[in-house]
Ligand code: NAD
């Protein structure tokens with residue numbers, strides 16, 4: 527199979543490509559990515575010479591670039607991850623989120639419809655989305671596949687739009703689509719603008735750990751490899767036209783997860799007392815429109831497709847911490863240049 531993975535140089539995309547080439551070495555992967563600040567080819571240096579891996583520097587906002595990749599590589603299936611993915615950036619500048627997440631997804635769907643027109647049912651188009659499309663939960667309850675959409679940030683609204691477009695291309699044109707909506711991921715190669723890698727980076731550099739509001743907002747954390755195995759499961763066995771929620775039944779308030787990771791970092795770095803990472807915790811202004819709580823009901827994918835996470839949180843977070851400690855060069859590389867400007871704008875210091 528010739529499989530195009532969009533956004534393959536990003537956090538989840540690069541983990542997915544490494545996962546896929548190991549599990550399905552006979553498949554051909556076309557990594558279609560425009561290498562924004564969040565895309566980094568060094569994530570894939572271990573496979574760059576793999577005979578079944580090919581990188582295309584292409585932009586979803588340019589339809590001709592998608593079309594020529596489909597033609598040149600005779601793409602047979604798509605897993606679509608490319609997106610602008612950071613909520614805070616969508617608040618500071620929503621425009622690019624509409625372009626990439628909405629218009630870019632539309633361009634990709636058009637290319638798939640055109641290039642696969644002889645037999646649309648034969649070619650799977652899997653769309654990777656987020657639990658944020660469902661909005662925010664109170665103290666109880668979970669997001670299921672039938673929870674009404676209620677996106678609150680420009681990011682989640684743009685992802686919700688892309689989900690609707692994917693759905694419409696099946697309903698109207700018969701494209702063979704599946705969609706997954708996943709909770710917060712963590713793991714190697716995550717850009718240090720997101721909470722956990724930012725926290726690890728700042729502890730290493732002895733900088734304040736910014737906690738939005740009072741730190742009581744809740745997220746449901748899943749190790750990225752478990753997200754990859756869920757995408758694999760739905761791509762191969764999911765029912766056409768269906769959506770599946772993915773999560774780890776692993777809810778943490780931000781302040782609790784920050785304390786927990788600080789303790790593991792203290793252990794790894796031999797810090798204690800006044801040097802403890804916990805002393806770097808610093809409460810800052812809340813994120814505008816900050817969603818209170820996300821929690822996923824993943825019973826559909828569990829019951830229908832027999833998928834379950836295979837990493838405990840303790841395993842996943844320990845692996846993640848040691849990956850970041852061993853890859854400080856990677857962190858330095860991705861956080862040079864543009865990152866410095868972003869950090870100053872977002873947190874008001876260097
Ligand atoms: P990321 O920001 O790390 O990576 C995004 C990738 O897309 C980058 O490589 C970037 O260069 C590429 N890209 C951006 N704009 C592009 C364009 N116009 N054309 C081509 N490529 C472009 O994102 P991530 O965290 O890996 O998320 C991947 C997908 O998974 C996204 O669709 C996101 O909404 C979804 N998701 C993420 C999480 C999470 O916790 N990170 C959870 C659920 C769903």
Ligand code: DAU
Nearest residue numbers: 611612613656657658709710719720721736737738743780
């Ligand atoms: O739920 C899935 C979503 O998870 C994905 O769709 C998004 O792409 C991904 O970015 C993530 O969104 P969040 O906004 O939940 O992730 P983030 O890491 O930005 O923030 C996690 C929580 O931590 C959130 O409640 C905000 C808080 N936070 C974040 C940052 C960056 C802080 O308190 N301080 C910070 O500096």
